[in-house]
Amino acid sequence: MSTKKRAAVIYFPGRVDRKKLSAAVDMTVLPLGWEPTLWLPTSEDETGGVQVLRALAQGATRLLIVGGDGTVRECLEALTKTEDYDTRRITVGIVPAGTGNVLARNLRLDLTDLRRSVIRGLTGNRHPIDLGLARVIKDDGTRTELIFSVMGGVGLDAKIFAKTDPRLKKAIGWFAYVEGGLRSLPTLFENLKVQVDNREPRHVKVVSLLIGNAGWLPGNLSLMPDARLDDGRLDVAAIGPRRFWNWIGFWGRVTWGNQLLRLSRVGKQLLEASANVKTIENLSGTKIRVTPDRPVHMQIDGDSIGMIREVEFEVQPRAIVMRL
Ligand SMILES: [Mg+2]
Numbered sequence: 001m002s003t004k005k006r007a008a009v010i011y012f013p014g015r016v017d018r019k020k021l022s023a024a025v026d027m028t029v030l031p032l033g034w035e036p037t038l039w040l041p042t043s044e045d046e047t048g049g050v051q052v053l054r055a056l057a058q059g060a061t062r063l064l065i066v067g068g069d070g071t072v073r074e075c076l077e078a079l080t081k082t083e084d085y086d087t088r089r090i091t092v093g094i095v096p097a098g099t100g101n102v103l104a105r106n107l108r109l110d111l112t113d114l115r116r117s118v119i120r121g122l123t124g125n126r127h128p129i130d131l132g133l134a135r136v137i138k139d140d141g142t143r144t145e146l147i148f149s150v151m152g153g154v155g156l157d158a159k160i161f162a163k164t165d166p167r168l169k170k171a172i173g174w175f176a177y178v179e180g181g182l183r184s185l186p187t188l189f190e191n192l193k194v195q196v197d198n199r200e201p202r203h204v205k206v207v208s209l210l211i212g213n214a215g216w217l218p219g220n221l222s223l224m225p226d227a228r229l230d231d232g233r234l235d236v237a238a239i240g241p242r243r244f245w246n247w248i249g250f251w252g253r254v255t256w257g258n259q260l261l262r263l264s265r266v267g268k269q270l271l272e273a274s275a276n277v278k279t280i281e282n283l284s285g286t287k288i289r290v291t292p293d294r295p296v297h298m299q300i301d302g303d304s305i306g307m308i309r310e311v312e313f314e315v316q317p318r319a320i321v322m323r324l
Pocket residue numbers: 130212213214227228229230231232233234235
């Protein structure tokens with residue numbers, strides 16, 4: 001196997017200044033004598049996964065993903081589903097170019113300095129992180145497996161995703177939608193059976209249930225203060241309206257969001273408006289199976305995937321190596 005290094009830049013053309021990007025990449029790569037850089041723009045039909053496969057086929061060792069949450073998610077999915085994918089050889093860097101940038105925020109990446117992001121993404125320190133795998137049975141009975149980096153959710157948050165204008169969602173962040181939804185929609189509880197690892201399944205009644213690999217959302221809102229990207233576990237948070245403050249009382253040990261969460265000013269305002277988030281203590285695990293009593297909406301990393309009958313989330317420990 002060749003030991004030559006090769007960068008592949010997968011980028012969303014409309015979202016980035018190609019000249020600036022080229023200059024930053026060349027400045028980083030040329031002095032190191034790597035193989036010629038591969039430039040792989042995404043398109044309407046090919047939104048990241050195909051580009052990853054092309055990059056690997058042409059010997060790329062350092063993937064640089066320039067895009068938003070959807071592009072990042074799809075690239076990571078294609079990468080980790082590739083049979084001979086080897087984390088010792090292939091690393092991933094991200095240049096945030098969306099408006100949510102949930103993974104980039106959780107990695108504390110600089111969201112404004114393109115040049116710095118390129119240098120770090122191609123030549124920064126190795127940093128293994130976990131990913132989440134969602135095994136989904138859709139409403140129509142079809143099965144699918146999806147990779148996520150930050151979180152998946154069922155219930156109202158996912159339903160709102162499915163029904164709102166993506167531009168508006170991007171402008172104000174999806175949690176704002178959940179908030180807005182809780183205030184304006186008739187409250188709709190979902191009855192879910194939740195099983196963590198091999199523990200006794202429990203029945204919960206919530207508006208939304210979130211399963212997180214990492215805990216930060218746009219707006220610097222921390223839903224799951226204990227969630228870490230590299231602890232080999234997934235965490236659980238539940239969302240419901242304050243006016244039914246006992247909605248999750250049967251869980252026993254839960255922590256009220258406002259007391260615990262480290263919040264930005266905006267995040268705090270959002271939370272205090274009317275909704276509440278409870279991180280469910282001692283409820284992290286490697287595998288979390290959620291079975292609703294009727295089909296529910298689901299989202300992963302902010303992408304709606306429609307109605308589902310059942311989903312099993314499983315952590316994929318240290319599935320990728322990031323350059324930071
Ligand atoms: Mg974790």
